[in-house]
Amino acid sequence: MAYGSGAFRTTYERDMALVDSRPRWIALALFLVLLLLLPAVASRFTLELMSQVALAAVGALGLHLLTGMAGQVSLGHAGFLAAGAFTVGILVEAIKAPPWLTLPAAALVGALLGLAVGIPSLRLRGLYLALGTLAMHYVVVWIGSEYQARYGFHTGVMVPTFELGPLFIRSAVHWYYALLALALAATCVSVNLTRSRVGRAWMAVRDREVAAASLGIAVARYKLLAFVASSVMTSLAGAVWAYYRSFVSVEAFSFTLTIEYIAMVVIGGLGSVLGALIGAAFVILLPYLIDSVVAALQVGEVQYYLFPLKFGAFGLLMALFLLFEPLGLVGIWQRVRNWVLLWPLRYIPLRASR
């Protein structure tokens, strides 16, 4: 990230540091404390929303690894989520498996599926790859619906409460802390990947594949790794989703869900961890925001139009961001920050702030 002006680092350690100044450390610590103390003040509904955002953030980070960092487009994200959720559902239903078995199993299924989807990526690029992943999504959903139809769970599979030894998650507060921890872990993994060998290789492959190959990066291996890493993270999110909703059904994993996740990374800002997090929050909270705006305006007789309106607002926003702000919310935020940093001067920094 280039800034308009300000800090110049003099050592490599400082350049690699994730949090590079004391005010930022303080701000981050305050933010974390705020998140930890939230259950003491917030209503149950707020906690529920925050939990949903945290869960979506894990899935969005999974997509960020694949599309944002490694540059491999995927239209099959809901398929990875479904794979994780159905692994939990099927294992619980078949052998009453506890979470210490289902979660690693979901990760394993995710890894295998990522490998299977990743192999075509060695030959296909861009649009064709997107279509391959979309086809994969339908195949995964078909396996799920076949399972539901064969074993008579027409509406879906019930999943019991999450219990792992002394650890159990029952109340909304428990879920809030669990999902927050999961989202924080996923964020740490994603942020650290950007300064690791793997992350740098991914970004090189994303920016120019031929150049990456000529630098000695094993393009094929890193592409597969990106698919596997992304789909493991996503199917773990799917597995936790199954416990969180305590119910798994194919209806939840439609193509629309994929679009929602793509919208998260696009609206947030493609290629940025912060973008994936902001985007997840934005897409999850948008319908509730519309609800509260409508309630505040007190226009009657809109109940019927509310659902299509929410869906439409989401489509419209995605189109607007793609058209006018391809860098997403993070791009806007950086521009604002640069404006403040440069004030009262107005000229644009020499290196564009990407």
Added chain:
Amino acid sequence: MQTVAGIIVLASLYVLLGVGYVLIYRASRVLNLAQGDLMMFGGYALFAAATSVAAAPLVAIPLALAVSGMAGFLIYILLMSRMAGHPVFAAVLVTVSLGILLRVGVVLLFTDQLRYPLQVMALTNPPLHLGRGVTVSMIDALSVTAAVVVMAALVLFLRGSTLGIQMRAAGERPLLAAQRGINFQLLFALSWALASLTGGVAGVLYASNVRLDPSLGVFGLKAFAVALVGGLDSLGGLVPAAILVAAVEVLTIRFGNPLLAEVSPFLCLLAMLLVRPWGFAGTREELERV
């Protein structure tokens, strides 16, 4: 024999929809994921024309098709032309947004009730007995005819007329074509209009034959599998691909597994991607260029 008839009828719908994908892809390398929603839009245009303008099919159907064509034209002028210079995937995502907006617009205007435009036009859909125990409905026969007519007209247009030849040139070598003074904006807008028009034909037929509801667009996604199996930039590959995919789908339903049949087009697509990603008759260099 009845199975063969079923395959041909389904294939004709796939051809009508697949043509739209191919036209837009050839022109601008954008995969229009809103094609299914354009089809749904055509169906609703028919419903609206029949309820509010005139119930006579000779008025309502041409009106609906004209509206569909104009819609495609406007979509390009107002929305897609702005995506020039953006990454292709961004343009594809914009078509996804477009699909969402079309669906929402239809729900807001017409509610999400099921509609039957054929009843509104006071027409029936009588079965036709073709001998040898083959029975198809009137509209089935019409959709096969429409597919043949549309394909023939497109081939004539692309080979015979100046605009058609320009369109092929622009699809083949965009830079060279631009240097020769070919009007790109017009051609792209025209390809959108044509895609929307053929989608509208499919929509009118499907809505008359089965029903009309806002989630009809899902059918369009199956047709994109057909377009890819045939080769995204090839009209010639479309017909065999449509017949193959329709055959697999109909036979899977017949031999017992309707759930599998729903995904069979995608399985065909995956198989094709592994074996021959450019499809039956697509251009091979296409893959390198994307």
